[in-house]
Amino acid sequence: MDSIDYKEAKFKFLGIRKHFFIDVTYHITVFDEIVVMGRTADCQNPKYRIKLSLDTKINWEIIKSRKELEYFEIVYQKKKKIFHAQAKDLLKFKQLLAGKIMFEGIGDLFQPLFQVGKGSSAKVYSARNVLDNRVYAVKAIQKSFLKLSENGSGMQAFQSEIQILKTLSQYEQNFLVLSEIYEGDSTFYLVTSYLEGLSLSVELEKAKTLPQQRLPVQSIKMIMKKLFTNLKILHSLKIIHRDLKPDNLMFARKNDYSSLVLVDFGLATLELVDQYLFPKCGTPGYVAPEVLSSRRDQKYNSKVDIFSAGCIFYKLLTGQSLFQGQNFDEVLRSNRHCHINLELPIDGNYITDQSLDLLRKMLNTNGQIRISAIQALQHPFIDSTNQFSTQIIQTTGQLGIKNTIYQLNLAEFESKYNSQNEIGDEQNYKINDLKRYSFITEVQQQMSLSAKRSSGQFSGTFYQKDPLSALRTLKLYTETSQPLKNSSHSQHSVSQF
Ligand SMILES: Nc1ncnc2c1ncn2[C@@H]1O[C@H](COP(=O)(O)OP(=O)(O)O)[C@@H](O)[C@H]1O
Numbered sequence: 001m002d003s004i005d006y007k008e009a010k011f012k013f014l015g016i017r018k019h020f021f022i023d024v025t026y027h028i029t030v031f032d033e034i035v036v037m038g039r040t041a042d043c044q045n046p047k048y049r050i051k052l053s054l055d056t057k058i059n060w061e062i063i064k065s066r067k068e069l070e071y072f073e074i075v076y077q078k079k080k081k082i083f084h085a086q087a088k089d090l091l092k093f094k095q096l097l098a099g100k101i102m103f104e105g106i107g108d109l110f111q112p113l114f115q116v117g118k119g120s121s122a123k124v125y126s127a128r129n130v131l132d133n134r135v136y137a138v139k140a141i142q143k144s145f146l147k148l149s150e151n152g153s154g155m156q157a158f159q160s161e162i163q164i165l166k167t168l169s170q171y172e173q174n175f176l177v178l179s180e181i182y183e184g185d186s187t188f189y190l191v192t193s194y195l196e197g198l199s200l201s202v203e204l205e206k207a208k209t210l211p212q213q214r215l216p217v218q219s220i221k222m223i224m225k226k227l228f229t230n231l232k233i234l235h236s237l238k239i240i241h242r243d244l245k246p247d248n249l250m251f252a253r254k255n256d257y258s259s260l261v262l263v264d265f266g267l268a269t270l271e272l273v274d275q276y277l278f279p280k281c282g283t284p285g286y287v288a289p290e291v292l293s294s295r296r297d298q299k300y301n302s303k304v305d306i307f308s309a310g311c312i313f314y315k316l317l318t319g320q321s322l323f324q325g326q327n328f329d330e331v332l333r334s335n336r337h338c339h340i341n342l343e344l345p346i347d348g349n350y351i352t353d354q355s356l357d358l359l360r361k362m363l364n365t366n367g368q369i370r371i372s373a374i375q376a377l378q379h380p381f382i383d384s385t386n387q388f389s390t391q392i393i394q395t396t397g398q399l400g401i402k403n404t405i406y407q408l409n410l411a412e413f414e415s416k417y418n419s420q421n422e423i424g425d426e427q428n429y430k431i432n433d434l435k436r437y438s439f440i441t442e443v444q445q446q447m448s449l450s451a452k453r454s455s456g457q458f459s460g461t462f463y464q465k466d467p468l469s470a471l472r473t474l475k476l477y478t479e480t481s482q483p484l485k486n487s488s489h490s491q492h493s494v495s496q497f
């Protein structure tokens with residue numbers, strides 16, 4: 001066995017195993033990839049060696065009245081082992097292991113507040129961490145959902161989502177920060193930073209009540225600039241999101257469009273893998289043509305995200321969806337045909353030579369020559385906002401106050417929004433798990449029917465490939481048949497995870 005270099009240790013503390021007659025003290029040492037626990041300090045033959053990987057589980061127990069950690073429990077060689085230690089040491093230990101191994105005991109450590117969102121694979125709650133008293137977002141993914149896929153690709157996708165979220169966590173202005181991962185009996189929980197703002201889809205829905213039925217051009221510029229900034233980072237890390245759409249763009253802060261972050265990396269992939277998991281995936285209405293036409297042995301690249309961003313840009317500028325349809329089948333067909341008409345009348349405000357030029361470059365059906373995020377940031381439509389948006393970011397960040405021009409726009413929106421009826425519950429919030437699964441089966445059946453109905457060219461592979469991508473269409477299905485409702489405001493109390 002390799003010798004242990006204690007100079008590499010990240011943290012050392014004492015743990016106690018309480019036995020009937022006598023307590024035994026262990027010297028616990030944390031390294032990057034392993035934790036060792038031995039009877040003497042810095043020993044070369046520790047009794048316990050615990051690999052830091054998601055296969056390893058650790059259960060935390062707290063003293064509820066004092067809101068501090070009391071002990072941790074591991075299963076070692078099929079036996080439960082409990083280690084007591086000082087609360088402050090346990091806390092540091094827990095912080096060092098966060099995201100590296102699977103935690104258990106979320107019910108005691110987090111107090112759920114509200115359901116703040118629901119996607120195609122998960123429900124998202126806000127929850128207070130009882131140890132640090134801060135609010136986090138908890139994305140709860142049913143294990144049965146991941147296992148729906150026969151060859152285990154659902155689980156693989158979940159692990160990939162974790163790996164990518166971990167990589168992106170260092171860029172907290174641009175992506176979610178993953179803090180901990182928990183496993184319950186039937187659910188996995190990803191604990192991330194909590195975003196106080198709304199999603200772009202809710203903002204777009206609200207904007208329909210404005211006279212122009214769209215967000216102001218300056219806001220659109222700011223949103224696109226931040227989107228390209230985030231994509232520039234993502235693509236330089238060789239990660240493709242593959243599911244960009246207004247639901248998956250969120251604002252970290254209320255009333256601040258420069259706080260846009262990308263969420264939901266459930267379909268994201270590393271560009272460098274030999275073969276993509278779920279090569280044909282995404283949400284109809286936002287999918288690049290090369291994704292839909294790709295064969296198993298072909299690989300597309302990060303330009304597919306630019307196309308999806310182009311569909312979002314089109315919606316921001318025109319207030320319309322690029323690929324329209326009354327129902328699921330029609331949107332799907334329109335996206336597959338990919339006949340794009342960009343002969344939009346110049347209105348001097350939203351549709352200008354500049355905005356149209358950028359839109360055309362983003363929606364180029366040839367991925368090879370489609371504009372990149374880096375190039376888009378230099379485009380005059382975006383670049384002309386340089387001074388403006390830098391000022392906003394600095395003002396908000398440094399002084400903790402909002403830019404005045406921006407605040408005025410928002411004040412205008414808010415008074416209009418508030419005069420509207422409160423946006424009600426999203427239809428699919430009401431679907432309980434049992435109904436949800438039967439609903440999912442129903443959607444899958446419909447999809448296989450629609451695939452059968454389709455002509456050869458439109459073979460159903462995109463939607464039937466795997467249950468995960470099939471489920472991801474659920475959202476679109478409900479969105480096209482029901483107007484999108486506010487998700488962040490329709491908060492549902494929950495009492496326990
Ligand atoms: N960190 C967060 N803070 C607040 N709301 C969030 C957060 N993450 C997600 N949401 C909300 O929950 C919804 C679903 O989350 P998402 O990760 O997209 O799940 P899914 O994979 O099921 O689509 C999002 O569209 C958003 O409204």
Ligand SMILES: [Mg+2]
Binds near residue numbers: 119247
């Ligand atoms: Mg989502």
